[in-house]
Amino acid sequence: MQTLNEYEKHYWNLDKLVIGIDEAGRGPLAGPLVVAGVVFPKDYVSKEIYDSKKLTEKKREQLYEVIINDAQYYDIVIVDVDTIEKLNILEATRMGMSVIGLKADVEIVLTDAVNLHIDKKVIDIVKGDQKSVSIAAASILAKVTRDRIMYDLDKKYPQYNFKNNKGYPTKQHFEALEKYGITEIHRKNYKPVIRAMQGKLF
Secondary structure, eight states: OOOOOHHHHHHHTTTOOEEEEEEEOSSOSBSOEEEEEEEOOTTOOOSSOOOGGGSOHHHHHHHHHHHHHHOSEEEEEEEOHHHHHHHOHHHHHHHHHHHHHHHSSOSEEEESSOOOOSSSEEEEOTTHHHHOHHHHHHHHHHHHHHHHHHHHHHHHSGGGOHHHHTTOOOHHHHHHHHHHOOOTTBOTTSHHHHHHHTTOOO
């Protein structure tokens, strides 16, 4: 597994800086959304950086350190549950990505299939975390950061088993919702959480 850098190479050859942006946490019932962006130096190559979902947790942790050391620039934005509920998850994603894209001193913004309306050239790539090393690296930073947050939240709410489910809708998570109800970090406009609040989870 290796990203091809085809998008980066085109713009690197034009002496333009490129940032890749991705997120972790659009699907969970609980916890924040984490958005990350990575700028690599021109002609950067990695045979290991790839879509975070295709890597083991151990490998992601290893690559996290490689990425923050090799990146010319990186940024991580944490979008809290209140903001997700206020905006909806897609707009919360766009907000986090736009903040990173505008702040970075780059001309080209690559995203994993999310269109942004900012004053820079944005290329939204389907399965971008498998086609762009910058997006893949961002996906790893976002995933590792979010997992670490969920490990901390597991200590606060051990009955929900966040250390294993990371807030995603698993059978065990549904059972915990039915037994214990919701927490302040549950996304209250997600249907399974609404049903749990109404006592109609199953």
